[in-house]
Structures are given as structure tokens and as C-alpha cells.
Amino acid sequence: MSTSPPGPATRLDASALADAPALRAALGTLARESGRDERAVLREARRYLDELRTSHDRRVHRLWVRAGRALIGAGYAGIDYDPAQVEHVRSVLAASPAVVLSSHRSYLDGGALTVGFHDSGLPPLTVFGGINMAFWPLGAMWRRNGMVFIRRGEDDPVYRCTLRHWLAHLVGQRRPLQWFIEGTRSRTGKLGPPRLGLLAYLVDAWREGGLDDLQLLPVAVCYDQLQEVAEYAGEARGAAKTAESLAWLLRFVRAQRGRFGRVYVRFGAPVSLREALGPAGPAQARSPAERRLELQKLAFEVACRINDATPITGAALVTLALLGARGRALTLAQIGKSVQGYLDFAGRRSLPLAPTARLGSDTAVTAVLDGLAAQGVVQAHRDGREAVFGVAPGQHLAAAYYRNTIAHFFLLGAIAEIALLEAADHAAAQRIEAFETSALELRDLLKFDFFFREREPFLATLRAELDRLAPDWPDRLAAGPDGVRALLGLVPTLSCDMLLRPFFEAYAIAADALAAHGAESAPEPDRWMEECMGLGRQYELQRRLGHPESVSRHLFATGLELARHRGLCQPGETAAARSQFAAQLHAVLRRLDTVHAIAVRRVEAALVTQAVPPQA
Numbered sequence: 001m002s003t004s005p006p007g008p009a010t011r012l013d014a015s016a017l018a019d020a021p022a023l024r025a026a027l028g029t030l031a032r033e034s035g036r037d038e039r040a041v042l043r044e045a046r047r048y049l050d051e052l053r054t055s056h057d058r059r060v061h062r063l064w065v066r067a068g069r070a071l072i073g074a075g076y077a078g079i080d081y082d083p084a085q086v087e088h089v090r091s092v093l094a095a096s097p098a099v100v101l102s103s104h105r106s107y108l109d110g111g112a113l114t115v116g117f118h119d120s121g122l123p124p125l126t127v128f129g130g131i132n133m134a135f136w137p138l139g140a141m142w143r144r145n146g147m148v149f150i151r152r153g154e155d156d157p158v159y160r161c162t163l164r165h166w167l168a169h170l171v172g173q174r175r176p177l178q179w180f181i182e183g184t185r186s187r188t189g190k191l192g193p194p195r196l197g198l199l200a201y202l203v204d205a206w207r208e209g210g211l212d213d214l215q216l217l218p219v220a221v222c223y224d225q226l227q228e229v230a231e232y233a234g235e236a237r238g239a240a241k242t243a244e245s246l247a248w249l250l251r252f253v254r255a256q257r258g259r260f261g262r263v264y265v266r267f268g269a270p271v272s273l274r275e276a277l278g279p280a281g282p283a284q285a286r287s288p289a290e291r292r293l294e295l296q297k298l299a300f301e302v303a304c305r306i307n308d309a310t311p312i313t314g315a316a317l318v319t320l321a322l323l324g325a326r327g328r329a330l331t332l333a334q335i336g337k338s339v340q341g342y343l344d345f346a347g348r349r350s351l352p353l354a355p356t357a358r359l360g361s362d363t364a365v366t367a368v369l370d371g372l373a374a375q376g377v378v379q380a381h382r383d384g385r386e387a388v389f390g391v392a393p394g395q396h397l398a399a400a401y402y403r404n405t406i407a408h409f410f411l412l413g414a415i416a417e418i419a420l421l422e423a424a425d426h427a428a429a430q431r432i433e434a435f436e437t438s439a440l441e442l443r444d445l446l447k448f449d450f451f452f453r454e455r456e457p458f459l460a461t462l463r464a465e466l467d468r469l470a471p472d473w474p475d476r477l478a479a480g481p482d483g484v485r486a487l488l489g490l491v492p493t494l495s496c497d498m499l500l501r502p503f504f505e506a507y508a509i510a511a512d513a514l515a516a517h518g519a520e521s522a523p524e525p526d527r528w529m530e531e532c533m534g535l536g537r538q539y540e541l542q543r544r545l546g547h548p549e550s551v552s553r554h555l556f557a558t559g560l561e562l563a564r565h566r567g568l569c570q571p572g573e574t575a576a577a578r579s580q581f582a583a584q585l586h587a588v589l590r591r592l593d594t595v596h597a598i599a600v601r602r603v604e605a606a607l608v609t610q611a612v613p614p615q616a
Helices: 015-019 021-034 038-051 058-073 083-095 108-119 138-143 157-172 197-208 229-237 246-255 273-277 288-309 314-324 332-349 362-374 396-404 407-424 428-446 455-469 473-478 481-488 496-515 525-541 553-565 575-611
Strands: 009-012 054-057 079-081 098-102 126-130 147-150 177-180 215-223 263-267 378-381 388-391
Touching: 015 021, 015 038, 015 157, 021 038, 021 157, 038 157, 054 058, 058 108, 058 138, 079 083, 079 108, 083 215, 083 263, 098 108, 098 288, 108 215, 108 263, 138 147, 157 177, 157 197, 197 273, 197 288, 215 288, 229 396, 229 553, 273 288, 314 332, 314 362, 314 388, 314 396, 314 496, 332 362, 332 407, 332 575, 362 378, 396 496, 407 428, 407 455, 407 473, 407 481, 407 496, 407 575, 428 455, 428 473, 428 496, 428 575, 455 473, 473 481, 481 575, 496 525, 496 553, 496 575, 525 553
Parallel strands: 079 263, 098 177, 098 215, 126 147, 126 177
Antiparallel strands: 009 054, 215 263, 378 388
């Protein structure tokens, strides 16, 4: 396939679609159902189609590739693609229409994909992006490089109908499409919940387009370090998002000058719509709820494959260790020992590793620390007998961003640690059942922040994970609390406090804020958020939090969603139910305290053992 658009300029004429019988019929139905004049509806659709117009201009494409390469090159040593993955993607694009569904960490993501696809000899993409980026003069140039600007969250039925048919038209032309499955940049480091709007249109377009198959290509784009992390941390503390404009763009470009490592683009295994949903054609008689569930499962599978493809970076491992120390500065040896179990685990599981994650020497750890220190995330103290390193004041949210990029890899083990401690306090005959019940409850608490399989596959995968980490775990659990604590002293990773405590602390703050209202009506979301922020700062000043990054608007928003999902915001909800919810979360935090104490003793004991010379 050609690496450039076919011809000097190929216009994807959206306006011509207004005469297509299928769109005219759909607009006529809308006009009749809404009581509007059909000609007025058609005029509105034509305005939307003009807004959706795009083209592939070879000259603009080459200019955009050069600009993207220069922008990324100002701060990064290059874009790292896996050659074997690229060849597989080439074969997929040659055999079938495809849509590239990418994670979204930075405004640089689009440039990384544009440059990477061009340099790898892959065809150019038709990209769907938010209309907030269509500002003068860049909007016109983006449109000439295959950008389709869309109105996210637009509820107007005429717009939705028009966009759906335009997407179907592009799919029918077999043009490789691309958008970010989260819809917006991740502010926390972990993959956000998928936006289903475009995906729903895509499934409808595939069913009605007469195509044999359509492939969804999961893509993970990540960075050794990212300049935008400071912006995300500010938003988590309450700063307003900066509106996009030409002045904003110039500031963004200047901010990319630095030494931030490399950009990584990794492809997950494609998802075939034919295999996932059955043969193409009109959907069988199913309720809207069934169709939405089908769509959610499809998005879930794509998201899981993006997570699986995301490489572990050195910054993620180092910030994991520093944040897990809960304010204590660590030596190089302590950092190395803290991350070793995670590296061993990654090696056994063949997890993707960035070059910076190979932290087998003080030199490698120092290189990562120096990069984070240059960003202001880490501070060093070198005037004592030994250099020590910690998270810089006010930078815990920035450090947490890097740590969260790898949380999904260790999530099951972290849940198992908490569930084992909970189950150990039950009667011996009930401990296995209590372990599974506790794990399912934790899964339910975390389901708005992470992706989980359904009940039985989740439990089966959890047991398999424990079998790998500690094959004798059933015997240890049967021995009760002492057996479980001994087990936690031996497993290669102890993850729950280091990875999950900020989430549970934020949920607990949200629950405490709600419980303070007793049986009164729940506060409005904005007021509730401000109460969470105020209470979180109070707890931080009182040193009631293990992780300052728990005071985050993003995490509080999930806590509020969790409470609403449990019906705790309904009128007339009892004070007891709200207090019970808060008590459940504080009980989890006490389990995390136990794991943290075990982890600290383990690292200190290992370092003492290393320091003792062997006996003659």
C-alpha cells in the first residue's frame, strides 16, 4: 500500500453525501418524527457535512510529517515502533478495512501516529478529532491532512444522523480511520473509560455496509516522560483546562524542548467485528440494552488489548517505588530492591518493557531519576553519607501519573493481597469462599477505574494469578492470619498499597463527605466535589492519608460515581447505608496498612542481607 494519499489531493466530499438516498431517507424520517420541515432538516445536515469535510493532500501530508518529526524531535530521541507489529498491521490493512483505536496521553499522540505510519510505510489515516482543535489557521491545514472534526457529546439528532452516515461512507471506501477510544487525554495515566458514540456508529456502518469484516486495531502510545503531566496535576487540584488556540499551540510547542526520552507506539492484537459480533448484516431483534451490552463488551476488549500492549517504563517503576515509600526518601539500593519484584514478574509474564525499564544497575536507575528531577517531579539530597531521592513537594499527582500507567499489570495480585487478609479473619471452613467474596467486592469498588472480566472469568484468572505468585496459597490461607502474613512476606510483588491506596483513599474521602450529610439530600456534584477537596486537604494536613495524590478531583469523581451507582444519593437514603459504605472503604485501608508494613520490613531485611559479607 502507498505511504502517501493517492494523487496530489484527494477530497473526501462530505457535501455530496447529502444526495445519498440512505441519508435523505433517514433525514426525512427525522423530520416527520419531529414535525419539522424536511427541507430545513436537509439544510442543517448540509451545514454539518461541510463541517465534517476533509481531504488528503499529499503536499500538506508531507509538510505535516516534517512538522511532527520536528516537534517530537525537540524533546524525544525518536518514536519507537516494533517492526514485527508494523508488518502485521500492514497485512491487516491490506486485507480488510480497519479502524485504529488508540490510547490518548498527549496532544503529541496524533503526530506520533502520523510520523510513525509514514516512516513505516503504512497508509495515511483519516482521523476523527474534537472540533475544539479546529482553530485558525491550523484547522484548515488539519482538514487537508485527513482530519474530521466532530462535536463530542452533541445530542442533536440531525447531527448524529449525519455523522453516522458520513462514517459509514468512509468505512465503505475502505479508508483506514483513527480516533482515540477514550475521547480525551488521560489525566490520571491509566486508560480511561471508552467513549461508545463513534464505536456505535461504526458497528452500525459495518452491519449495513456490505463488508465481509472490519478490524479494530488497538494502539498504545506512551512516553518515557511527558511534559503535559504538570498540566494534568494542576487540573486534578482544581485548575481549569486551558482552551486551545494559536497562542496555546505556540506555548505547547515551546514546552516540548527538553530531554524526555522516547515515544513508544505499540499495537495490540486486532479485534475482528465478524468474530466478535457474527456475520455482517442488519442486527437481529435485540433490545437497546442488549445492543449496548454488546457494544460495551467490544469496547472493553479493545481497551484490554491496549493495556496489554502498553510498555512498562522506567519512570513508572521508579515513581511506583518512591510513592510507595509514603514520604520517606530512598537510596538507589532501596529503589532497585523495591522494583526488582515487579521486573521479575514482568519477565515471567513476558510483559512489554521499554528500554528505560531495565533497571538492573545504579546507572540505569540514576538515569531515570535524573530525567524526573529535570521535570521537577523528583528531588535528590546528596549532602549526606549517601544520596537519597523522593517525590518533590507538591509533585505527588505528577508522579502518580507515571505509576498509574502500569497499574493494570499488577491489579489482580493487588486485589488478591487484600482479599487474602480479609478471608484469613473468617472461620477456617469459610476462608476460600470469603476470599472470593472479598475479591468480588473489591472488583465492584474499583470497576469505574479499571477493566475487569465477568464474574467467573475474573475469579478463574485471579486464582491462576495467585497460583503463579504463590502456589501454596490455599495452605497459607488455611493457616489463618499468620499464614497469610507469612505468604505476603514471600510473594515477589506487594502491590496493593503502592498501587491502589490512592484510589481507595479518594473513595473513602468521597464517602465521608456524603456520610456527613446523614439522611439529607446528597449535595449537587459541584458542591460535593468542593467538599471532597476540602476534606481531602484536611486529612492530608492531619497526616491521615498515606498518599497525598489521593486528593484528586479525577479520583473523587470516580468515588462520586461509585456512590451514585450504589444508590446512596437517592432521596431518602438512610444515614446508616452511607456510613456503612464509608466503613467498608476504611476497612480496606486498614488492610493496606498491614501490607505496607510487611513491604517495608521486607525491603529493609533484604538490604541488610545484601550488606552482610558471606561467611568464610
